[in-house]
Amino acid sequence: MKPLNSRCYATVTTSEKLSVKTRIENQRKAQAAMLDYFYITRGLQFLVAESMSKNAPLFNDHLLEKLDCDTPDDDDADIALSITRFLRFHPINEFEPFFESLGLKPSEYSRLLPSDKMFLNEDAFLLENYNTFWIYGIGLKQMGKIFKEAREVLEEVSYDWSSMHRVLSLLRDLCFSDSELCELIKKHPRLVFEDSGEWTLFLAGFLTKLGLSKSELSSFFLIFPEIEVKKCVLNLKHCFLFLKQIKMECDKMGKIFRAHSSWLAACSLKKPRTLLDRLNVGTRRLCQVIQENPEEMKKWTMGLKVQPLPPTGEEEASRLMKTQFLINLGYEENSEEMERAVKKFRGRGSELQQRFDFLVSLGLNEKDVRNMVNAFPQILCQASDLLEAKVICLFCGNYRFT
Structure with a gap:
């Protein structure tokens, strides 16, 4: 049986006896050493390096635990120097403190760690996204949620940043404050990242042509349904063609879209011919029913059984x-x-x-x-x-x- 490392055992015992004040001081020194390492040695941007050194306590504590077993038995040993020596021969996975600094737990970011990279500078795409978020006022925790839920932002796919900039400009122009814009992107990151925001731009233009005002468009995005933007566009387009095929007047159509776009965007309506047969009515009666109560259309979506309307x-x-x-x-x-x-x-x-x-x-x-x-x-x-x-x-x- 291999004997226990007496040096490691003795150090752990000493570490347990450290006062709270000493622990805090060690953590402060560790943060300073990590900032120096990430910024000076590794050449990361100061913004990223500072965030990683200050906002990754679990990673820093784990590093200090390793130092207890790898540094000499010297109570006066300098923590910063020890960290520098340790990192010189023990390179770390920089993605771990990076994702922790965004508010993610190890169980949340473990699936985000790249299998073929250890150093952040190897993933310029990730850092570019980080900088873009920061420029538009998106906080660290909001970034973490986006990186966790919108996988295409951690994965190397092609983005059209000019298109994404137009989307952000559009949303800002709809009277969203910085805090509102951050909350909106946090809740619906697909508005910006799904096909570089192209579907969002198309959606805004489509609704504007249907008569929605600036304030109505703003309200629509605030209560945006929990679906893909592309699916939202296709549902609204199908609804428009549906109303057109049953010969509803344009002004009546515009009135319906202005008042009910939010839930219409989440509805996949049946085809007009199928619905006319199931309801046993003509286009004139169907138009009348919709105009009297547009929410009747919720009963006519794909997958629901449609009952014939009572005769008049x-x-x-x-x-x-x-x-x-x-x-x-x-x-x-x-x-x-x-x-x-x-x-x-x-x-x-x-x-x-x-x-x-x-x-x-x-x-x-x-x-x-x-x-x-x-x-x-x-x-x-x-x-x-x-x-x-x-x-x-x-x-x-x-x-x-x-």
């Missing part, structure tokens, strides 16, 4: 008008042919007779119009001005060929 008196009256109109055309009541025709005739029932009469008023024979509608029912789904243009085109064609 107007819809029932419209269906009766459609049925009567088809009977006048010669369809048999309650037949399969009539049921298929009812589904093809979109819009209100009152419009069918109006458009039929309009075609007759343009000079077409009533019997010809009847045959035309029987052969192609969708013709009555078109607006009157479009029908008139097509009839004029037909008349002009006959005139040229006669």
